[in-house]
Amino acid sequence: MARMLGAAMGAIIAAGVFATAAxxxxxxxxxxxxxxxxxxxxxxxxxxxxxxxxxxxxxxxxxxxxxxxxxxxxxxxxxxxxxxxxxxxxxxxxxxxxxxxxxxxxxxxxxxxxxxxxxxxxxxxxxxxxxxxxxxxxxxxxHPIVLYYNKDALAEAGLLTEDGKPMGLDSREGFEATLKGLKEAGAEFPLASTTADGTFMFRTIYSLMGQQDGELMSDGEFLAGDNAEKLQNALAVLQGWTNDGLQTTYTDYPATVALFTSGESPLMINGVWEVPTMIDLKEQGKLFEWGAVELPVIFDHPATYAxxxxxxxxxxxxxxxxxxxxxxxxxxxxxxxxxxxxxxxxxxxxxxxxxxxxxxxxxxxxxxxYSSVTENMIFDPKSTLAGVAGPIYDVMSTYFVPTLNGEMEPAEAVEEIKYELNDLQ
CATH class of the missing domain: 3.40.190.10 (Periplasmic binding protein-like II)
Structure with a gap:
């Protein structure tokens, strides 16, 4: 009897333990x-x-x-x-x-x-x-990059569409006309870009490559075929904006944001993560009317790095x-x-x-x-050398900065980038 009670008590205790564990x-x-x-x-x-x-x-x-x-x-x-x-x-x-x-x-x-x-x-x-x-x-x-814009400055310059967006988003000619119009209206640098950081500028450059159906890597090779030419095209456009005074030169990240939020640069290319900054400043009464849209189509079709x-x-x-x-x-x-x-x-x-x-x-x-960008996103190439803090960024940044700031020819930069990227493999 005692043995039976002991066994029963043991079963009860075990059941309790399992129930507790569950x-x-x-x-x-x-x-x-x-x-x-x-x-x-x-x-x-x-x-x-x-x-x-x-x-x-x-x-x-x-x-x-x-x-x-x-x-x-x-x-x-x-x-x-x-x-x-x-x-x-x-x-x-x-x-x-x-x-x-x-x-x-x-x-x-x-x-x-x-x-x-x-x-x-x-x-x-x-x-x-x-x-x-x-x-x-x-x-x-x-989290892609987008084009931030100062609605007040664009409206004053007659460069805001009826639906409240910047004019000229559908072509290179149209967007450059908007940049030049803003400059004529008094903006020293119409577009604020982080041109002192080639790693960050990769986002814009890669987007412009994607607008030409360009690929950084194909069949295990960097900048194969006409992809080198497409990178050169992207760099040439951005360098042209710098040379014409349409884009900021040697500008770091904080300065880029400051130029836009101060009203000095009516446009800015930056990540969507700056949206809370703009919302907070606007709620505090420290910011103009603003908006953010998908990047302009500079080449053949929409494409944005994300x-x-x-x-x-x-x-x-x-x-x-x-x-x-x-x-x-x-x-x-x-x-x-x-x-x-x-x-x-x-x-x-x-x-x-x-x-x-x-x-x-x-x-x-x-x-x-700007959520329409999800239909046109391009991600990093699938390579062990790619991705956040990956080595391909270090290589490209070395040549992007002088090229974007008018101190190196796009063709020379692309030649060096292609050689060094393929040498990593």
Whole structure:
């Protein structure tokens, strides 16, 4: 009898332990590289997720330094099984990460569990997280460059269309006429561009290459065939604007923003992440009427460089993720995608289609105006040398800066770039 009671008591205790384990809260270790306004917004999303999933899942988040430091830490940590459960990752870095074996595949079963699918994303965005037919991240946004404009200055110069956009967005001749019109109206430099930073200017240059159907890499070779000529064409246009005083010279990032927000330069090419800056200044009564649109068509058709913040799962060496942990991670990624409307307040375009198609998003300005860019996006070439802080940027930046500022001929710059890029392989 005592033996039977003991066995029964043991079964009760065991059942209690298993019940407790089944209801145990999963802690998801999270790393990101988001600072400034992005960081503030992501922290809010994490807080909202934790509140909604109280007692079930909690995100334990850490923010690390953006760029090379972040990706170096991910690689070394994953190699010893000490990486996070989930992390933010630039889509442009995925080919390198896959070659290093540090990302887990997001399997078809994972997508089904998350309630997400290829149909929910723009083709270019989906392709950006795909390597050899497999997906390695869940896209969260796209963050292209756009053309910011001073509506007041354009209206005063008679260069604003009836629908409140700059004139001349559909051709090189038209856009250059707008630049010259603004100069005649008194703007010393009509267009503010970050011409002191070739890495940043890659975005504009690559966009103009894409408008000619140019590719930085094809069949494993950089600037093969007529792609070198297309890069030269892009550089020649931008250099011409500088030489004619239509674009700022040797201007760093803060100065570019300052020239636009002060009203000195009525136009600016910059990332969508500056939208919150403009909104805040306008609400404070410190900014003119403004807008943001897709880049002008300088060559054959619209094309704009973009990258994507995405969520990835590191392949932590020797550390298999439990089924419970995996379920929690998938819930985090799914929830973030479906609740990304708030992320749009950072200027980014949510990658999840049902959000950008919603009435709430379509009512956001200027976001809804420039969201058309998702139909014309081009991402970095799929190369282990590409992506944020990748070596191809270092090579090109060396030649972009003097060329854009009129101190080197485009043809010479392209010749040097082509040689050095192919020498990296």
């Amino acid at each position: 209801q145990a809260q999963e802690t998801v270790t999270w790393w990101d590289f988001l600072s400034g306004g992005d960081g503030v917004r992501m922290k809010q999303l994490i807080s909202d997720f934790n509140a909604e999933h109280e007692g079930e899942i909690t995100i334990d988040a850490t923010t690390l330094e953006w760029g090379t430091p972040f990706y170096s830490k991910v690689r070394t940590s994953a190699a010893i099984g000490e990486g996070p459960d989930i992390m933010t990752y630039h889509a442009s870095r995925i080919p390198l990460a896959v070659s290093q074996g540090i990302l887990q595949q997001i399997t078809p079963e994972d997508w089904e569990t998350m309630g997400l699918s290829e149909a929910d994303y723009a083709p270019a965005t989906w392709d950006a997280v795909t390597v050899d037919g497999k997906q390695y991240a869940v896209p969260f946004d796209t 990258d994507s913040h995405s969520f990835a799962i590191p392949a932590n060496s020797g550390k298999e993720m439990s089924a419970e942990k995996k379920a929690a991670v998938l819930e985090v990624m799914s929830w973030m995608a479906k609740n990304s409307l708030f992320w749009a307040t950072a200027g980014h375009i949510p990658a999840y289609g049902p959000v950008t198609e919603s009435a709430d998003y379509q009512g956001m300005q200027p976001n809804a105006t």
